[in-house]
Amino acid sequence: MNFFTGFLVGVVSLVPGISGGTVLVIMKKYEEITSAIAHFKERKNKWILFLFVLGIFLGCLTFARIIELLFYFFPTGTMVLFCGFILFQLPSFIKSERISFRTLPFFLGAFFIYFLSLLSHQSEAVVFEYPPLSLFFLFSFALFGMVDGFFTILPGVSGSMVMMILGPYFLYKSYLAHLSFQTLAFLIPLFFYFAGDMFGFYLGSKFSLFCLKKYRRTFLNLVLGMVLMSVLILLPIPNWEISSLLFFLLPLSISFLLCLLFKRFN
Numbered sequence: 001m002n003f004f005t006g007f008l009v010g011v012v013s014l015v016p017g018i019s020g021g022t023v024l025v026i027m028k029k030y031e032e033i034t035s036a037i038a039h040f041k042e043r044k045n046k047w048i049l050f051l052f053v054l055g056i057f058l059g060c061l062t063f064a065r066i067i068e069l070l071f072y073f074f075p076t077g078t079m080v081l082f083c084g085f086i087l088f089q090l091p092s093f094i095k096s097e098r099i100s101f102r103t104l105p106f107f108l109g110a111f112f113i114y115f116l117s118l119l120s121h122q123s124e125a126v127v128f129e130y131p132p133l134s135l136f137f138l139f140s141f142a143l144f145g146m147v148d149g150f151f152t153i154l155p156g157v158s159g160s161m162v163m164m165i166l167g168p169y170f171l172y173k174s175y176l177a178h179l180s181f182q183t184l185a186f187l188i189p190l191f192f193y194f195a196g197d198m199f200g201f202y203l204g205s206k207f208s209l210f211c212l213k214k215y216r217r218t219f220l221n222l223v224l225g226m227v228l229m230s231v232l233i234l235l236p237i238p239n240w241e242i243s244s245l246l247f248f249l250l251p252l253s254i255s256f257l258l259c260l261l262f263k264r265f266n
Contacts, residue, residue, distance in 0.1 A: 076247075
């Protein structure tokens with residue numbers, strides 16, 4: 001079950017708008033996994049984490065090519081689809097966590113994501129040219145991985161969503177999608193990214209366990225503000241032509257139906 005849970009987290013970690021932490025909550029594995037990450041030195045936790053991390057890696061490799069093709073053929077529609085995932089998951093997230101609105105942490109979370117967007121250096125949705133593997137690039141890529149892992153483990157926040165705002169999401173996805181025997185050099189940046197990812201998992205687990213225990217309502221409002229601001233930043237604004245609006249509403253409808261099916265399944 002830990003391997004399967006990791007596989008699902010790996011798959012959704014490539015989908016901006018779906019939180020790996022939310023998947024853990026749905027699978028009723030959040031406390032077990034975050035506790036195992038936070039106390040990884042204990043012997044019983046090492047096997048749990050081995051299966052979980054292996055599942056994440058295989059899930060990423062399996063789904064990366066599909067995401068690549070979606071962004072290549074339907075870039076705007078794919079972005080709207082992912083934003084729909086965010087929007088239509090929020091009511092169930094708010095209800096399940098019994099979030100009561102608090103103004104200050106909500107707007108602090110929203111401002112934090114807006115500040116990150118100001119630092120953004122967005123790349124093309126499909127990458128055709130890759131940067132040289134300098135030490136500076138590998139170190140910065142590991143830092144991005146750490147940020148990704150930190151947010152991925154938080155319930156309600158998508159690490160890929162944050163990476164899309166910051167910029168390196170499409171490059172990371174492309175490395176995964178085109179990994180083969182002819183491109184084994186891609187393993188080098190992916191190793192640095194995953195190393196940062198695991199460290200981010202550790203920091204995020206410690207942080208979320210502490211906040212949920214001591215400041216649960218404040219922390220959840222902070223998360224809610226980050227998620228809603230991310231939608232405002234990522235959602236493409238359609239033209240007021242009928243054809244554009246229909247093209248905009250179609251992926252939103254698909255995301256709504258998929259969220260309903262996901263909710264019924266669980």
